[in-house]
Amino acid sequence: MKRIYMDNNATTAVRPEVLEAMLPFYREQFGNPSSVHWAGRAVAGAVEKAREQVARLINCSPAEVVFLSCGSEGDNMAIKGTADALRDKGNHIITTAVEHPAVLETCKFMEKQGYRVTYLPVDRDGMLDLGELEAAITDQTILISVMWANNETGNLYPIEEIGAIARKYKVRFHTDAVQAVGKVPVDVQKANVDLLVLSGHKLGAPKGVGAIYIRRGTKMTPLLHGGHQERNRRAGTHNVAALVGLGLACELAGAEMDATMARVRRLREKLEQGIMNVIPDVKLNGHPTQRLPNTLNISFAYIEGESLLLNFDMKGVAASSGSACTSGSLEPSHVMGAMCVEVTLAHSSTRFSLGRDNTEEDVDYVLEILPPIVQRLREMSPLYNCKEPLSCEECNIVRRI
Amino acid sequence: MYSDKVMDHFSNPRNVGEIENADGIGEVGNASCGDIMKIFLKVENNVIKDIKFKTFGCGAAIATSSMVTEMAMGKTIDEAMELTNAAVAEALDGLPTQKMHCSNLAADALHEAIKNYKEKHG
Secondary structure, three states, X not given: OOOEEOEOOOOOOOOHHHHHHHHHHHOOOOOOOOOOOHHHHHHHHHHHHHHHHHHHHHOOOHHHEEEEOOHHHHHXXXXXXXXXXXXXXXXXXXXXXOOOHHHHHHHHHHHHOOOEEEEEOOOOOOOOOHHHHHHHOOOOEEEEEXXXXXXXXXXXOOHHHHHHHHHHOOOEXXXXXXXXXXXXXXXXXHHOOOEEEEEHHHOOOOOOOEEEEEOOOOOOOOOOOOOOHHHHOOOOOOOHHHHHHHHHHHHHHHHHHHXXXXXXXXXXXXXXXXXXXXXXXXXXXXXXXXXXXXXXXXXXXXXXXXXXXXXXXXXXXXXXXXXXXXXXXXXXXXXXXXXXXXXHHHHOEEXXXXXXXXXXXXXXXXHHHHHHHHHHHHXXXXXXXXXXXXXOHHHHHOOOO | OOOHHHHHHHHOOOOEOOOOOOOEEEEEEEHHHOEEEEEEEEEEOOEEEEEEEEEEOOHHHHHHHXXXXXXXXXXXXXXXXXXXXXXXXXXXXXXXXXXXXXXXXXXXXXXXHHXXXXXXXX
16 A cells, blocks of 8 residues: 655654665764774764754854754753753743643743743734734843744744844743754854754654754753763763764755755645645644645544544555644644634644655645545534534534634 | 554444434533534334434544444343443453543443433433
8 A cells, every 4th residue: 555654744764865874883883982992083073074064054163063862852951951051140931832842841840940931822823923022021031932843833933033032132042943954944143043953853864863053152051961972061972873864864955955845845735725625614724824845734624633644544644633632632732722723623633744755646645535534524523514503612613614 | 553343443433424303312522622422312112223423533432433333223222321431442342541531432422312312202
């Protein structure tokens, strides 16, 4: 059966060239880059080369790149490391209601430690009000944290403008750019960010590797204490093979970004238009234009997300959803909630995140199998074509799309 | 994640639909937790002659709804009242632990429908 992967925001395949580049570091080049002998020297250069490749993609100096294990570690380090380093300056953090749990849960943890956190709301398109952000800044504010791109909707946030505001008030600015790096141009100089986090497995590198950009002069308390790796900023033996993979993946992503972005955007548009033109009672979740080129989040009224995904899976298509059943909790996605998406629509939100491996045939196939799946589930649903109003008020709202 | 039986009931659900002038209608769940199950009954001489369901929910929700209609068809009202959510899950060769709680409401929907029938028919 044909297998179509449209869940690239969840993770991506390791690119063949990346895997090839990594293998020697699992074989003969196994040394610890911190060692002074031949085994260490052989690989130390590889780590530094990877550092340069990452730095080039985001436009910073290699000395400002710190390697770590994943995006979540980076977000934890950015927030906790800032809070500790700037504890004499203040105890207020500003972030948004649509951040990844790596940021939100860390902020909730900081609240338990006595910090005050402002979670900026978003509008129905999932966008921020910069006036509100500016108004929230106080003399106790030590960090603004806003993601570059949202993983569920693909929304792109005005990082440059936020960076300008942060600069104006001399507040540190962190961005979780995990979904953006490798997909769209990310320039830390232009954006005025102080801290930026990226993750390897979102751009064709292996899982288990990421990096944080720390602007020169930004005081940080490390998250991991121990050895002297990363100039005492992050302890732990380097995952050399994975870092080499990350470096090459960044280089490749940078080189082909324009072409890949254009192609993937075209495929996404075809999928989006195809769905919206053929299936009634659907809702786009996210900003109509300010989105990553690869992401489409769409709700199908009257049906639930996991049952949709299961049907897709049976036909070989991998996508994801914001429904409670897929999140493992009893509530649908917090991003849908923040956008005030009506609850049954939130439960049916489906995310297609395309990647460089997707083809026009993939999109055509999905457009072919989707309408009958949706129709079948709708016919099974008590919310569809109801002759009498249902008992709970929320169910009435869903008909007024 | 799901057993073969669950996948079967999910892919080929039995007794989907509504019954016009049903003798009993029961509904459980709510939109906010993502599961709504509605059961329709046709009862003759205290026996469930026909039973249909409509469900908004995940794979487990649809499968349990389908299974409960299969289990209840042809049973007396009293026998059907004895069916439990646990029995439905067992008939499906089990459900993942996280699904046992929220999506396993089909027997409750059946019981609501029976209660509704009893109210309407004394």
